[in-house]
Amino acid sequence: MTENLKQQTVLVTSGTGKTGRRVVERLASLGVTVRSGSRKGAVKFDWEDESTWGPALRGADAAYVAYYPDLAAPGATEAVRALGRIAVDNGVRRLVLLSGRGEPEAVAAENALRECGAELTVVRGSFFAQNFSEGPMAEGVLAGEVAFPAGDTAEPWVHVDDLADVVVAALTQDGHAGLVHELTGPRLLTFAEVVAEIAKATGREVRYVPVTEPQYAQLLQQYGMSAAEAEWLAALFGTLLDGHNAATTDGVKRVLGREPKDFTEFAREATAAGDWTDHAS
Known part of the structure; x- marks a missing residue:
């Protein structure tokens, strides 16, 4: 590791989220000074409170921008545009933005962040395998039934x-500025196929139940989500799972020089970690 890397300071927004906490762990292991931004942590960062952004960004060299709940959400474009302006005003020179694959609204947010003039790398991800081990779908696995409005559409998890x-890599290495890294897993799998993979890995009886968007919105409300947010999220999933994302990319290999992890590997890892046993009877 170079001394220059050790002297870097990086803000990770949503530092306790699925991607954020993993980025924090990896940066810390490299010796980078990391600020893990969150609503209740030591570094206050709240997407709904712009007054927290400047203090969290001040003096940082780079920032990982993971907008909650999604870049396609209403107000996201305006929020990331404002964040970019505040970041540059506070000396941040490099930004890495988490974006969604095949989301036109997310592209608008990407373009808004580019306006700030900082070095920007966009990382567009397909559906996360970890959605099945962290969040409402994990509860579905434990209950033996995963409901989702996906039909038989395949996704490169x-x-x-x-x-x-x-x-x-984009935060700490040169050569990524201006690039869009589109990331997928190595193969296409339908929801029924990934649930079957989980059932095989865990030895549990788990089945996939296709539902309509309104039915899924009702399920999300049962987990405490507001009706408006649930309806928006269900509609977003319906749009993303219409087949237009049913293709793999070589993004992971191009950046990391290795093949991406397969869903089977994820299922084995999550099973070994006990992700689907905490509430088992």
Whole structure:
């Protein structure tokens, strides 16, 4: 590691999220000074409170921008445009943005962040394999039934560890500025196929249940999500899973020099980690 890398300071927004906490761990292991931004942590960063952005960014060399809940959400474009302006005003020279694959609204947010003039790398991910081990779908696995409005559409599931490795490379290495890294796993799998992979790895009886967008919105509300957010998210999933993303890319290999992790590997790892046993009877 170079002394220059050791002297870097990086802000990770949403530092306790699926991707953020993995990025924090990897940066820390490299000796980078990391600020893990969150609503309740030592470094306050709240996407709904712009007054927290400047203090969190001040003096940082780079920042990982992971907008919650999604770049396609209403207000996201305006928020990241403002964040870019504040970042540059506080001396940040490099930004890495988490974006969604095949989301036109997310592209608008990407373009808004480019306006700030900092070095920008965009990382577009397909659906996360870890959605099945962290969040509402994990509860579905434990209950033996995963409901989702996907029909029989195939998706190239990306392992979040791969995505985090790419983000860290873009944050700490030169040569990524201006690039868009589109990341997927190595093969296409339908929801029924990935649930079957989980069932095989865990030895549990788990099945996939296709539902409509309104039915899924109702399920999300049962997990405490507001009706408006649930309806928006269900509609977004319906749009993303219409088949236009059913192709793999070589993004992980181009950046990391290795093949991306397969869903089978994820299922084995999550099973070994006990991700689907915490509430088992």
